[in-house]
Amino acid sequence: MSSQPHYTAYHPKWYRRPVSVWWWLERWPYTKFVLRELTSLPVGYFALLTLWQVRALVEGEAAYNRFLTRLESPAFVMLNIICFAGVLFHAFTWFHLTPKAMVVRIFGKRLPDAFIIFLNYVGWIGLSAVIVLIWMRA
Amino acid sequence: MPKSLTPLLWFLFSAGGTVAALLFPIHFLVAGIAVPLGWLEAPSYQSVLDLAGHPLTRLYLFVLICLPLFHAAHRFRYTLYDGLKIKHLTILIVTVCYGTALVGTMAAAYFLLGRL
Numbered sequence: 001m002s003s004q005p006h007y008t009a010y011h012p013k014w015y016r017r018p019v020s021v022w023w024w025l026e027r028w029p030y031t032k033f034v035l036r037e038l039t040s041l042p043v044g045y046f047a048l049l050t051l052w053q054v055r056a057l058v059e060g061e062a063a064y065n066r067f068l069t070r071l072e073s074p075a076f077v078m079l080n081i082i083c084f085a086g087v088l089f090h091a092f093t094w095f096h097l098t099p100k101a102m103v104v105r106i107f108g109k110r111l112p113d114a115f116i117i118f119l120n121y122v123g124w125i126g127l128s129a130v131i132v133l134i135w136m137r138a
Numbered sequence: 139m140p141k142s143l144t145p146l147l148w149f150l151f152s153a154g155g156t157v158a159a160l161l162f163p164i165h166f167l168v169a170g171i172a173v174p175l176g177w178l179e180a181p182s183y184q185s186v187l188d189l190a191g192h193p194l195t196r197l198y199l200f201v202l203i204c205l206p207l208f209h210a211a212h213r214f215r216y217t218l219y220d221g222l223k224i225k226h227l228t229i230l231i232v233t234v235c236y237g238t239a240l241v242g243t244m245a246a247a248y249f250l251l252g253r254l
Contacts, residue, residue, distance in 0.1 A: 037216070039213075043209060043213075044207060044211070046158075047242065049170065050169075050202060051203050051245060054203070057254070065183070071170070072175075084166045087166050090159060091159040091162070095159060101152070120160075124160050127160050127161060127164070132168070138189045
């Protein structure tokens with residue numbers, strides 16, 4: 001008797017309901033998930049925009065002013081408003097995800113999710129205020 | 139993708155996600171919308187240069203650029219896997235996503251440490 005495993009050449013394919021490419025538009029939680037994942041594009045875009053600004057700064061005053069003028073074009077303003085909304089969506093969803101990803105215990109007691117979310121918002125507002133203050137003094 | 143890199147990539151994802159969540163909205167609002175629309179006056183070139191010349195600002199800008207780049211690369215990689223079901227293109231996807239982040243990081247290091 002052979003101990004070799006033995007495979008059939010043909011494997012039946014189970015029936016699967018075809019799923020539309022737009023499956024994520026059927027329910028809001030799905031839509032929210034896909035939009036949340038797609039915030040990677042605006043986040044990456046703003047990181048590159050900042051890099052571009054640093055480059056313009058290094059190249060000299062003329063290059064820096066060209067950069068500022070370019071951002072004033074309607075196309076850039078539109079793109080920036082859309083991407084800003086995406087970055088904001090990333091921030092909100094991220095603040096609400098942290099208690100799920102990171103459980104904080106103090107004296108063996110788990111900190112309530114709402115408290116961690118609250119701390120995120122406090123940190124966010126505080127840091128934003130500091131950045132605006134430094135920017136105003138420049 | 140070597141398995142040993144996975145923890146590092148997830149670390150960069152979460153660190154970059156936190157940096158982007160806490161710091162990007164205000165920077166984006168000021169530099170990307172308020173200044174171009176004229177709601178706020180842009181600071182003079184010299185004062186921006188002075189501010190950016192400080193070592194702490196350089197470090198800050200470096201972190202501000204490169205961590206979110208890796209966050210976005212990692213997240214977009216999985217969007218391509220799950221959303222478009224193109225897992226067989228792994229090598230191409232990984233190269234394009236992390237490659238962009240890596241080139242951006244090197245460029246940031248070059249401008250912030252070498253040229254500024």
